[in-house]
Amino acid sequence: MLVTAAVRAEGLVVALGGTRILRGIDLEVADGEVVALLGANGSGKSTLVRALVGVVPITAGRVELFERPLGRTVEWRRIGYVPQRVSAGSGVPATAGEVVASGLLTNRRLRLPRRYAAAACAALDLVGLADQANRAVRELSGGQQQRVLIARALIRKPDLLLLDEPVAGVDLPSQQAFAQALTRLTEQGTTVLVVLHELGALAPLVRRAVVLRHGAVVHDGAPPVASPEHGGDRHDHVHPHPTAEPPQVDTAPEMRLNT
Amino acid sequence: MSINDLTSMLTDPLMQRALIAAILVGLAAPVVGTYLVQRRLSLLGDGIGHIALTGVALGWLIANVMALTPNDVLALPGAVVAAVVGAVAIELVREHGKTSGDVALALLFYGGIAGGVLLIKAAGGTSANLVGYLFGSISTVTSTDVVMTVVLAALILVVGVGLRTALFAVSHDEEFAIASGLPVRTLNVAIAVIAALTVTVAMRVVGVLLVSALMIVPVAIAQLTARSFRGTMRLAMAIGVVVCIVGLTFTYFQDYSPGATIVVLAIALYAVVAVARPLFVRQRWHDPHPDVADDVELARERGEAAPEGQEARR
Numbered sequence: 001m002l003v004t005a006a007v008r009a010e011g012l013v014v015a016l017g018g019t020r021i022l023r024g025i026d027l028e029v030a031d032g033e034v035v036a037l038l039g040a041n042g043s044g045k046s047t048l049v050r051a052l053v054g055v056v057p058i059t060a061g062r063v064e065l066f067e068r069p070l071g072r073t074v075e076w077r078r079i080g081y082v083p084q085r086v087s088a089g090s091g092v093p094a095t096a097g098e099v100v101a102s103g104l105l106t107n108r109r110l111r112l113p114r115r116y117a118a119a120a121c122a123a124l125d126l127v128g129l130a131d132q133a134n135r136a137v138r139e140l141s142g143g144q145q146q147r148v149l150i151a152r153a154l155i156r157k158p159d160l161l162l163l164d165e166p167v168a169g170v171d172l173p174s175q176q177a178f179a180q181a182l183t184r185l186t187e188q189g190t191t192v193l194v195v196l197h198e199l200g201a202l203a204p205l206v207r208r209a210v211v212l213r214h215g216a217v218v219h220d221g222a223p224p225v226a227s228p229e230h231g232g233d234r235h236d237h238v239h240p241h242p243t244a245e246p247p248q249v250d251t252a253p254e255m256r257l258n259t
Numbered sequence: 260m261s262i263n264d265l266t267s268m269l270t271d272p273l274m275q276r277a278l279i280a281a282i283l284v285g286l287a288a289p290v291v292g293t294y295l296v297q298r299r300l301s302l303l304g305d306g307i308g309h310i311a312l313t314g315v316a317l318g319w320l321i322a323n324v325m326a327l328t329p330n331d332v333l334a335l336p337g338a339v340v341a342a343v344v345g346a347v348a349i350e351l352v353r354e355h356g357k358t359s360g361d362v363a364l365a366l367l368f369y370g371g372i373a374g375g376v377l378l379i380k381a382a383g384g385t386s387a388n389l390v391g392y393l394f395g396s397i398s399t400v401t402s403t404d405v406v407m408t409v410v411l412a413a414l415i416l417v418v419g420v421g422l423r424t425a426l427f428a429v430s431h432d433e434e435f436a437i438a439s440g441l442p443v444r445t446l447n448v449a450i451a452v453i454a455a456l457t458v459t460v461a462m463r464v465v466g467v468l469l470v471s472a473l474m475i476v477p478v479a480i481a482q483l484t485a486r487s488f489r490g491t492m493r494l495a496m497a498i499g500v501v502v503c504i505v506g507l508t509f510t511y512f513q514d515y516s517p518g519a520t521i522v523v524l525a526i527a528l529y530a531v532v533a534v535a536r537p538l539f540v541r542q543r544w545h546d547p548h549p550d551v552a553d554d555v556e557l558a559r560e561r562g563e564a565a566p567e568g569q570e571a572r573r
Contacts, residue, residue: 050434053437053438054437054438055434055437055438072440074440076438076439076440079438079439081435081438081439083432083434083435083438091296091297091298091299091301091482092293092296092297092478092482092488092491093482093485093486093487093488093490093491094427094431094487094488095486095487095488097487098427098487098488098489099431101424102424102427102428102431102432102435103435103439105424105425105428105436105439105441106439106440106441107439107440107441107442108440110422110424110425110441111421111422111424111425112424134486134487135486136486136487149435152435162438
């Protein structure tokens with residue numbers, strides 16, 4: 001198979017409200033690659049992903065998705081975007097199945113296909129929510145809502161997945177389940193660009209990492225070793241904690257469970 | 260109220276026209292209202308209604324200048340044009356985010372009413388001519404009005420129901436819709452336009468001041484009990500039709516304003532459903548939390564003594 005670029009950004013500059021959030025990013029993700037986008041809070045990694053899918057206006061530079069310039073000619077059906085924030089708090093109730101099915105619509109399709117319900121169930125099954133299709137989204141927990149958004153991106157069977165902190169606020173077993181689902185997809189050739197705070201459960205998948213700092217790429221290559229304060233062998237948690245010690249129940253009262 | 264009374268009501272041509280208009284409005288208004296509630300633009304209908312009033316007066320003015328009779332022949336077309344222009348303008352202002360939607364709506368409210376009053380005067384009329392549009396005048400619905408209502412309501416239903424998932428997608432998560440390549444601006448403008456058409460159609464039934472109620476209140480009632488977007492819309496449409504028919508029938512026998520009666524009926528229904536809902540909603544006593552392992556190790560489960568201070572805080 002000819003290797004093409006799933007994502008190509010050249011000299012990408014994004015300025016919001018007079019501030020340059022991204023200062024000339026060059027990034028190419030080849031078809032079939034799994035790339036992690038790392039960086040501290042405010043380094044511009046979310047803005048980069050949002051600019052790549054056209055949500056944030058581009059000030060300068062150009063973006064291509066599957067060799068088509070960002071715009072109407074892009075084959076949107078091949079692209080699945082998972083936003084960071086949970087946007088389920090709308091006024092009118094909607095079921096998980098309805099939200100996921102809305103992911104079937106693209107520039108080429110404004111109405112649902114006939115077998116949309118089965119497709120929605122299959123996508124929810126990929127994220128472990130097969131039995132929740134008829135639940136109202138707002139009744140689901142934050143982590144479950146995040147997984148609904150992942151299912152919404154997966155339902156169109158994308159060739160390129162753009163994920164913005166997909167496992168933030170998701171409990172560890174669900175993270176591992178998500179990592180397994182992602183592994184299966186990448187084995188089938190899906191390209192993945194994933195924004196992460198730390199590699200965590202996805203570490204085995206990621207062979208290339210791009211690190212942003214102050215809106216510019218400072219590293220592009222093998223995944224960097226975590227900063228020392230992020231712990232050693234035992235380090236598999238996702239919650240930030242104030243010390244290098246393993247989390248103690250006592251130091252995080254909001255995480256203590258009522259037993 | 261006997262069968263005879265009902266028969267005479269249903270054979271009254273005036274009442275037949277009024278009923279057709281009311282049923283179509285009751286069906287169409289909640290469709291648009293569902294999207295407006297979802298986008299947190301519940302007051303948009305009010306803003307459009309006020310602009311429509313300026314359109315009514317503008318229609319009178321133009322009819323006067325062109326010496327058309329009767330002088331309100333262009334009132335409804337004027338309202339349609341003004342409402343569509345105003346609604347699209349609101350949508351574009353919202354999209355660019357320069358003015359908050361809230362302030363844009365406030366400007367429309369005041370500008371619409373004041374413009375209407377000034378223009379109707381310029382057209383040689385008085386503010387009294389506008390009262391029928393402010394509070395509705397379903398008893399004056401003509402055959403031409405009915406035809407126009409049928410056409411507009413059909414358009415609203417075709418767009419509002421036919422494109423439901425696409426309109427849901429842009430209303431639910433606009434960023435994801437952009438990232439799916441959906442024609443987001445076109446869909447947003449489509450919602451604005453069908454909202455404007457609904458206002459002008461509903462104007463004759465409940466009046467400009469109460470138009471928004473017919474869009475919003477049925478949705479408010481429906482979402483008390485529904486879990487899905489589709490279910491909310493269907494239930495709201497059913498509620499809209501029922502309150503319109505019941506309200507209109509009541510005012511056929513009792514001399515009250517149909518528009519106000521319909522709205523009061525809807526709000527009363529909201530109160531009843533809100534109060535009664537806890538009695539009927541199936542209580543689910545099972546533990547809703549998924550049975551997964553905790554992310555934290557609890558000292559107690561490790562068999563260790565709880566760290567100092569933990570007991571005190573519990």
